[in-house]
Amino acid sequence: MFWDKKIETLKPADLTALQLKRLKKTLAQVQHVPFYQKRLADAGLKTTSIKTLDDIKKIPFTKKQDLRDGYPFGFFAVPLKKIVRIHTTSGTTGKPTVVGYTRKDLDTWSDLIARNMTMVGITDDDIFQNMVNYGMFTGGLGFHYGAEKVGMTVIPSATGNTRRQIEMINDFGVTTIHCTPSYAMHLSEVAEEMGTGLDSLKTGIFGAEAWSESTRKSLEGRLGVTAYDSYGLSELFGPGVAFECPEHDGLHIWHDSYLVEIIDPKTGEHVGDGERGEMVVTPLVKEAMPLLRYRTGDVTLVMEDDCLCRRGKKIARITGRSDDMLVIRGINVFPSQIEHVLLEIPEVGNQFMVYIDRINHLDEMTVDVEINREYFSGELADLAILQKKVVKELRDALELRTTVKLVEPGSLPRFEGKAKRVIDRREVV
Numbered sequence: 001m002f003w004d005k006k007i008e009t010l011k012p013a014d015l016t017a018l019q020l021k022r023l024k025k026t027l028a029q030v031q032h033v034p035f036y037q038k039r040l041a042d043a044g045l046k047t048t049s050i051k052t053l054d055d056i057k058k059i060p061f062t063k064k065q066d067l068r069d070g071y072p073f074g075f076f077a078v079p080l081k082k083i084v085r086i087h088t089t090s091g092t093t094g095k096p097t098v099v100g101y102t103r104k105d106l107d108t109w110s111d112l113i114a115r116n117m118t119m120v121g122i123t124d125d126d127i128f129q130n131m132v133n134y135g136m137f138t139g140g141l142g143f144h145y146g147a148e149k150v151g152m153t154v155i156p157s158a159t160g161n162t163r164r165q166i167e168m169i170n171d172f173g174v175t176t177i178h179c180t181p182s183y184a185m186h187l188s189e190v191a192e193e194m195g196t197g198l199d200s201l202k203t204g205i206f207g208a209e210a211w212s213e214s215t216r217k218s219l220e221g222r223l224g225v226t227a228y229d230s231y232g233l234s235e236l237f238g239p240g241v242a243f244e245c246p247e248h249d250g251l252h253i254w255h256d257s258y259l260v261e262i263i264d265p266k267t268g269e270h271v272g273d274g275e276r277g278e279m280v281v282t283p284l285v286k287e288a289m290p291l292l293r294y295r296t297g298d299v300t301l302v303m304e305d306d307c308l309c310r311r312g313k314k315i316a317r318i319t320g321r322s323d324d325m326l327v328i329r330g331i332n333v334f335p336s337q338i339e340h341v342l343l344e345i346p347e348v349g350n351q352f353m354v355y356i357d358r359i360n361h362l363d364e365m366t367v368d369v370e371i372n373r374e375y376f377s378g379e380l381a382d383l384a385i386l387q388k389k390v391v392k393e394l395r396d397a398l399e400l401r402t403t404v405k406l407v408e409p410g411s412l413p414r415f416e417g418k419a420k421r422v423i424d425r426r427e428v429v
């Protein structure tokens with residue numbers, strides 16, 4: 001099933017020509033961004049230097065740190081007046097990365113999501129409950145507008161209150177849900193506790209976290225859905241970058257919109273199809289915030305054969321990160337962000353440990369932090385106040401609830417060389 005049959009079934013030669021045309025357009029568009037003006041000039045590159053897709057290798061990579069350095073609007077290629085939406089994503093320290101969208105970008109983005117949903121047989125007959133965060137996280141509004149474009153009946157239920165989510169699924173006859181795989185597991189357990197089925201459900205779209213085939217089997221069995229993996233990242237609009245098709249063997253990525261390279265993260269050199277490496281993406285259709293060779297940090301491979309369902313090489317499921325970013329309940333967290341928050345609170349030291357567990361299928365983060373005696377009386381009442389303060393500061397910075405344990409000075413492990421402050425006890429099942 002096709003949303004945009006012409007573009008989704010382009011012959012390889014036509015696709016290459018379209019990619020090259022769009023890459024050249026993107027190169028012209030980035031000339032409005034001072035960062036890229038300088039970057040391309042330093043590399044001795046002109047718009048005319050790119051004659052084939054292979055010439056992309058001449059262009060330097062763009063890293064997440066570059067985007068952070070451009071905070072807040074340094075990467076916008078259009079005047080702010082033309083920006084109609086802003087989302088943000090966590091950076092490695094206090095400041096997030098800002099992503100802007102023009103009206104055309106929002107239209108392009110929702111179109112890509114409509115392609116994905118149509119690919120798996122979702123139509124305007126479907127009733128869609130979108131159980132993800134509707135704030136700065138792109139998963140909420142991204143899927144919302146894509147589903148409306150398909151013509152689905154959309155229920156913007158967002159997160160929380162699982163019993164009410166279940167009531168709505170049953171009362172409204174919801175056929176399609178979107179959430180993180182861990183929340184889906186939690187949903188199925190609460191439904192069991194309530195003694196209710198979720199009989200109307202047919203399709204589950206799960207994303208923003210790594211999940212495996214055994215989770216698929218479990219979710220499909222418990223919820224009575226066919227499950228599809230969804231991949232995206234805010235710097236590339238948000239969700240809708242790649243999506244599983246009914247073959248359930250890898251994810252389609254829309255090559256007319258995203259130019260994909262897989263590199264060895266250490267050398268930056270290309271690796272072959274079938275070889276794992278870091279995915280580097282040049283979005284070809286972004287207006288407000290065009291990027292060149294963006295290093296996603298996500299590890300995957302390009303599959304060697306075309307899919308049975310349509311042309312175009314798929315990517316394998318994301319199997320990890322090439323940096324230290326954690327994904328907790330779908331939210332990106334860098335250990336350096338936690339450190340940054342703790343350093344601002346004089347009553348605690350700069351020694352901390354982070355533990356991540358999966359409890360009842362939900363990610364839980366615990367931060368152990370040492371008290372700083374110089375600034376702290378040791379009164380129990382003060383201890384409770386301090387503990388609350390640390391929880392609040394972390395929640396404000398990470399948009400994530402954490403458990404904080406205050407511990408005696410000197411009681412946490414010290415590291416020689418690279419500190420290992422994060423113990424991830426979740427099993428990727």
Ligand SMILES: [Zn+2]
Nearest residue numbers: 245307309310
């Ligand atoms: Zn396919």
